[in-house]
Amino acid sequence: MDTIIAYVTDNEEDNIKIYEQAKSVLRSGGLVAFPTETVYGLGADALTEEAALKIYAAKGRPSDNPLIVHIANVDALYELAEQVDERALKLAEHFWPGPLTMILKKKSIVPDSITGGLDTVAIRMPSHPVARKLIEMAGVYVAAPSANTSGKPSPTRAKHVIHDMQGRIDMIIADDTVDIGVESTIVDISGEIPMILRPGYVTKAQLENVLGEVEIDPAIMGSLAEGVTPKAPGMKYRHYAPEAQLTLVESRNGAEKVVEYINKMTREHQDKGKRIGVMAPKETAGMYVADVVIPVGSRDDEALAARDLYAALREFDECKVDYIYAESVSTKDVGLAVMNRLIKAAGHTIIDVED
Ligand code: TXA
Ligand code: MG
Numbered sequence: 503m504d505t506i507i508a509y510v511t512d513n514e515e516d517n518i519k520i521y522e523q524a525k526s527v528l529r530s531g532g533l534v535a536f537p538t539e540t541v542y543g544l545g546a547d548a549l550t551e552e553a554a555l556k557i558y559a560a561k562g563r564p565s566d567n568p569l570i571v572h573i574a575n576v577d578a579l580y581e582l583a584e585q586v587d588e589r590a591l592k593l594a595e596h597f598w599p600g601p602l603t604m605i606l607k608k609k610s611i612v613p614d615s616i617t618g619g620l621d622t623v624a625i626r627m628p629s630h631p632v633a634r635k636l637i638e639m640a641g642v643y644v645a646a647p648s649a650n651t652s653g654k655p656s657p658t659r660a661k662h663v664i665h666d667m668q669g670r671i672d673m674i675i676a677d678d679t680v681d682i683g684v685e686s687t688i689v690d691i692s693g694e695i696p697m698i699l700r701p702g703y704v705t706k707a708q709l710e711n712v713l714g715e716v717e718i719d720p721a722i723m724g725s726l727a728e729g730v731t732p733k734a735p736g737m738k739y740r741h742y743a744p745e746a747q748l749t750l751v752e753s754r755n756g757a758e759k760v761v762e763y764i765n766k767m768t769r770e771h772q773d774k775g776k777r778i779g780v781m782a783p784k785e786t787a788g789m790y791v792a793d794v795v796i797p798v799g800s801r802d803d804e805a806l807a808a809r810d811l812y813a814a815l816r817e818f819d820e821c822k823v824d825y826i827y828a829e830s831v832s833t834k835d836v837g838l839a840v841m842n843r844l845i846k847a848a849g850h851t852i853i854d855v856e857d
Contacts, residue, residue: 544561
């Protein structure tokens, strides 16, 4: 399949032509990848079963993993979801448009193929101007997972989407202003107490300010709390993962210990002819002896780490390293999302150098 690649520019007239083209693709049941403020999405008309099924095929995604439906105005909530209560409206008021996805009881209009057979639906109103304009102009609800091949890091640059999706989908809208860099926070409000299913840029504290008590899915916290020593066998599944095995390294006694450990492991691997990649904050990046060192964020700026995380993981693939080591980051604010993704990318391989 030929994939149209259209670059958004400052010329609004040209951009309108891009949206028109994307509209006709979506309306005829095709797939369009587009930027959002979190990561790139791979969109299809959410209410057309066959269109949604194409998403699973293009990504190689298991069909029981449900998709997020993207909307352009709050009224859409009433069309897609049952029981749009005060909590949903408050969340919409405070965080939409933006990086928050709500899980609500679904209406029957939402096809089962979108929700993986669940009786709930995930809904998000993105803030990225290209995403908004696309959804508005197309006049459809847009089902969109992240636009990566299933299991790979989500795309945060146009070249990532082109790499994964060229030849597999109808159109890619390219625009390099994806600036959050990790996927939206998912909060389930279909039950009594709201529960965070995936951490993101919108934090638990921010949600609690609006909703009162909010729980975090123990699967997220569990892996963080137990992750101090190498991996529980049952928890080894990889996601957001680069080709090379990634190991997370942390220490209670400061970064020097981490640097020392990683450099020791690096030399051992290099002696056997292996190439090593290291991902570290800018403060310590200069201390590593690895073949490829990618600075990501800084110790006191979790948002910066979020923005560059996936691009770094993909760069290691391009550089063909055999093993990757990454320093654990603070779980403050969006740092929790960064650690959650790193732990998954590492398949729960975490070394505490004190053990
Ligand atoms: O930032 C984002 O959310 C990006 C952009 C494109 O909007 N989208 C995204 O979609 O990350 P995806 O498909 O990669 O991740 C959606 C997650 C999956 O983990 C899926 O299992 C979960 O949302 N999900 C979707 N519907 C759900 C539901 N009804 N109940 C529980 N989880 C659900
Ligand atoms: Mg994804």
